[in-house]
Amino acid sequence: MTDSINQIVIVGGGSAGWLTAAIIAAEYETQPTADPAGIPLTITLIESPSISTIGVGEGTWPSMRTTLQKIGITETEFISRCDASFKQGTAFRNWHHSDDSGYVHPFTPPLGYEELDLAGHWLSHPHRPPFAEAVGTQAAVSKSHLAPKQITTPEYAFNVNYGYHLNAGKFAQLLQEHCVQRLGVHHVRANVIGITSHENGDIKALQTDTANSIPGDLFIDCSGMNSLLLGTHYNIPFHNVDHILFNNSAIAAQIDYQNPTDPIESCTLSTAHSAGWIWDIGLPTRRGIGCVYSDQFMNRDQAAAKLKSYIASTVSPDAGNSAALREIRFNPGYRQKFWHRNCVAVGMAAGFIEPLEASALVMVELSANMIATQLPADRSAMQRLEQQFNAKFEYRWHHIIEFLKLHYVLNERSDSDYWVQNRAASSIPDGLQTALKNWQHRGPWHHETQHADDLFPSASYQYVLYGMGFAPQPDPRLKRRAKDQAHRAMALFKENEEMTRQLLAALPDNRSLIDKVGLHGFPKI
């Protein structure tokens, strides 16, 4: 038996499974080449013909552009195959008060972020526009339903930074075809019915119902909430966080536009309700709308009523009544470890929390990238990667949960127990409590960033804090360069106004651009 890692087996055929297969296959040859000494990697993906995918998961981060390029899918093909549109950030409404004007968390950091923190200067102006509009162009661009680029912009390049909204089912389908036809991934349609192990406890092979036994050196668990390998087989405990993030249920619907020419939103809309929030994702063909809630504070019928009421008021009363609803239950949290022996979980098998900042797909990208770029040469080298992977992702899950909680803690809603409880100290992680205390005296900036590859940059904290009405106390101590800095800030605000004007005049709306991509495609250069 050879010790080297040459055979990768992936369990699960949703976005996680196929993205992971594609990312690893893009890194390694899966067929022999002219090099006689070289060994190709074998990648096999086992997909159950009977278990369906989660069916939602429709928002990505800007990292997906790099991922698609690396995999070798053109942006033109991706947009047309996956009914995709452009996501420039998230627009939150009613998170601060039960009827507020909302705030935007865009994908672009504030202007001049490297040299100056504009927040303090913004705060000192009594008649200021919303933070995101003062320090960047993206909030205004999004408000007008404009696209982040033009038909002349080369594929994957941008005028303003963006990720995607997409049809999750079609995305998995495209990735599957690309993996099988162009990247040499083996596709087995069968159910895993048993696991054979080595004496040391490593997984040796997977037994299936309709195919042969499938041996492997590294097993990747992309089996979703079932977590066949890490959870069921290895019994790795699950760390539940519903005492911090209360939501554990969702009801999802797909709604057609009233008119096929209705504008497509540039951001994910997130509208809070009395026990959770409603997502609204605009694809060219339809809107994916869902109600996320906590069953400790609201029952299924009440949640369905909230969803229907939202659809009735934002689409039409008819659409509200006739919508077909899908129910999803989830445990917010993550596995105590993600890599165990020769098995690693990616996607929902590793953990899941509410999609408040569309973090699920980016966690898949990060996991798969780490596996692909640090693939151990042999079994003994895998132990070190196990430790590094677990430490890194444990930190990342913790970071995500703290950042998501931040959206809740500054609420000033009194209309329900849910919102009051979200302010309770017992529901706030220690790190976040300490940070909030510190931010009273100095808002977050670069010093907030702990690692170079932190998931949420410090700018993201600014958008949420200042969007929720947070205001650090001004520092009474005199600064030598206060005048220069104020002067520079004014120049940046003016520059932002000018850039905003130019972009509003130059950018097409989302629908026009997507129609043109269908006709002409994006240029390669």
Add this chain to the structure above:
Amino acid sequence: MSNYTILRPDHHQNLCVDMSRSAALGDEVSQVLTYPLEFRDIQSCYPIFFTKDSETGAFMPVALLGLNTGQNLFMINDAWDAHYIPKLIERNPFLIARPANANPNQTSQPKLSIDLDSPRVTEDRGEALFDSAGAPTDFLENIIAMMQRIHQGLEHGAQLSQALVAHELLEPMTVNLTLADGESKVLEGFYAIAEETLFNLSGEALQTLNQAGFLQPIYMAIASFSRLNDLMARSNSAKQQRAESL
């Protein structure tokens, strides 16, 4: 704004067209669309670059006439100061258009159109289009022949652009110029032939390009770069003249 309408003897019986070169008649443009069959003449006077159609993102070749928007360095005192005038300048106010077809599965026939809003189009100045019997004048017949050649040339040009993209023969180009008075000028948004890629093309690829009539225009485009010097010299002398007349 343009108002292109399909030319019809019954509607446009009395029209006359002034084809002379003149700033007032719309010749102050800094670039003009061109096409491969014209490149050998264009390159003797003007640099050829590729730029993107803002409506479709497709590449199209243009002859550069000036360094600033709306500046034509070849129009001097309402006379064209070069031995070759680009065909897409000469054809104004005419256009070949494909009218929208009721049946989306059919491409309609190309038809000669005229910009009724152009200052060149009047009822009393310039060449008549139709005689008293409503038949096309010799002048119009010549225009029709020229427009057909231009139309075929532009279609061939669209194919050239596609072939250049397919063979990765275009690369973005930023032109940095320093003019006589020290002013620096940056021309952006242009693409040029990627000479290194061209040099490394296989015999098979070269043959394909040659047989499609693309190889010669590719080299003509490369040759046209040296015309940038001429453009700079014209810009310098135009500036000097303006300074002297103050």
